[in-house]
Amino acid sequence: MAAITAVMRSASIFLQRADTILKPYGLTFARFEVLALLGFSSRGSLPMSHASRRLQVHATSLTSSVDRLESAGLVRRVPHPTDGRTRLLELTDSGREVLEAAREQLNIQLFADSGLEPREAAELSGILASFRHRAGDFL
Amino acid sequence: MAAITAVMRSASIFLQRADTILKPYGLTFARFEVLALLGFSSRGSLPMSHASRRLQVHATSLTSSVDRLESAGLVRRVPHPTDGRTRLLELTDSGREVLEAAREQLNIQLFADSGLEPREAAELSGILASFRHRAGDFL
DNA sequence: TTCCAAACCTTGGATGTCCAAGTATATTGT
């Protein structure tokens, strides 16, 4: 019980910090994750369905994030060449620039200075990874 | 970085499970926490400002939870005897019954069967408690 | 080939969270 509430509180602390750091870039952590996923993908484009599975959010949540990213000119929805149902997400040039800048700030201000000792971070990752695995996370 | 995303994902897994378990009672985890806090308080009533501090949510979030709890007849807002600004929250009889039933199910289905080994849960609690302390949590 | 189930995405609605701003009441300092 204590462990579960601690996880929830800690997550909300991290989320608030991330959102604060990302605010100057017009991003939230949810939208940053979309950009980061696109940045990692080798071809630079990804079907929305893949993105929502990777990010572990419902398709509807992704739709709403992408709506905002597209309004901001950071990503584009393009038709899939062979599957009419699918829409591919692509970073725009502007999206790539914002991603790099935002990632750098997150690395500096959040990840490098998370408030966790390296040993603690490693233990957390280990425990939570096996928990998530048992919980069927990581489809 | 991995630790932080693991914490966030795990929190959302726990939250989804809790909400699923609580759904039959017409509760969400956020609203359950309000009821549980009132259940713990010795006098059975608590100013909203205290509740929002204890639960670590903004006053506005609490207002919205309490609106729904009050509509469902589970809590009551009563005026503070000496401070006209303050409103006290009180469990109704129905609220107390729902709280007991919901708590029992959470204990059975979530806390006792969290997917964490006791040793893991203890380590998590320890690491996250010192993190939260350093982060200035627990006002 | 035709038809029905499955997959992909979006819309609409509910909830929770935050912030900014507004109203009401207390408290503090001069």
Place this chain on the structure above:
DNA sequence: ACAATATACTTGGACATCCAAGGTTTGGAA
């Protein structure tokens, strides 16, 4: 005592998340 400040709560708006339901397009099965 009065004015300025602080506290308590609510309202309105933005965002993220989920679920249920609907439209399109595929693909497999009869």
